[in-house]
Amino acid sequence: MNFHDLIVKRRSIRRYTGDPISAEDVKLIFEAGLLAPSSKNQRSCRFIAVDDPETIQKLAECKPAGARPIANCSLAIVIGSDTTLSEPWIEDASIAATLMQVQITQLDLGSCWIQVRGRDHSDGISAEQYVRDLLGIPDHIGILCILSVGHPDEERPLQNVDKLCWDHVHIEKWHAGE
Template identity: 45%
Template sequence: MENFHDLLVNRRSIRKYTDELLSPDEVKLILEAALMSPAGKRQNPWQFVVVEDKEVLEKLSYAKEHGSGPIKGAALAVVVICDPRVDTWVEDGSIASMLIQAQCADLGLGSCWIHIRNRYTANGQSSEDAVRSILDIPYEWQVLSIISIGHKNEERKPFDTDKLQWEKVHIGKW
C-alpha cells in the first residue's frame, strides 16, 4: 500500500478466503501490530490466541448464530481476549483488533472482525462461553472479537471519498 490514506480507502471487510496459508513473516507482522497497540495507561489488558487448525476454526465459526461464518474459511484467526479488571479493556481490545486488520490490509490480506462480546450462539449460549470452552480460556477473561484472516477470494469496492457522511462532522460545536 502506498500510503495510509490509500490503505483506509481500500480496506474493506473480506469474508471469503482462498486456501493459501499465511507465511510465518506475515503472521509475525500481524502479531507485532497487535502487541504495539496503544492501551490506556499502557496496561495492555489483551491476550491473543492464534488459531490455524481447520477443525478449531470450524468450531469457532459456530460461536454466533449469525455473522461468524467467515472464520470457517479463514487461513488463520486471532482471538482477542481482555482482562475486564482494566476499565478501558473494550477500547484497548478494539484498537488491537483494528490494528490487526490494518496490518492485514497493508499486507494485501483480507480480514473481518467477528464480534463475540454480548453475542449468542444459535442455541442461546453466550458466544464468549462458547469460545472459552473451545480454546480453554479461563472464565475471568473476556472474549471481545475474533479476526478472521486470509488471502482474498472476493473483491470489494474501495470507499468513494466523494460519498462520505460529512453531515456527521460538526465544526466548532454540535
C-alpha cells in the same frame, strides 16, 4: 502505500482462498496488535492464533449468523483483554483489532471482524462462553471478537471518499437536526 490509501483500501473480506499465511506476515500482524496503545499502558490485550481446521470450523459456529467468514479462513485470531488489568478493556481490544486489520490490508491479505462480545451462541449460552469453553480461556479475559484472516478470494471496491458522511462532523458545537 501511504496511510490514507491503506484505509481507503481496507474492506471486510469474507472469502478466502485457503492458502496459508507466511510466518513473516503472521508475525507482523501480531506485532500490530502488540504495538497498540492501551489504557494506562497496561497492555491488557491477549490473542489466540488458531489455524487448526477443526477448531476453525468450531469457531465459525460461535453464533448462528455472521460468523461464517471464519469457516474458510486460514487463520482465526481471537482477541481478548484482561479485565482485571484494564477497566476500558473493550477499548484496548478494539484498538488492537483495528490496527491488526489495517496491517492485514497492507500485507494484501483480507480480514473480517466477527463480533463475539454481547452475542448469543444459542439459548442461554453466549458466544463468549462458547469460545471460552472451546479454547480454555479463563474468566477474567473478556473476549471481544475474532478476526478471520486469509488470502482474499473476492474483490471489494475501494471505499468511496466522495460519499463520506460529512454531516456526522459538527464544527465547534453540536448543530441540532444533524
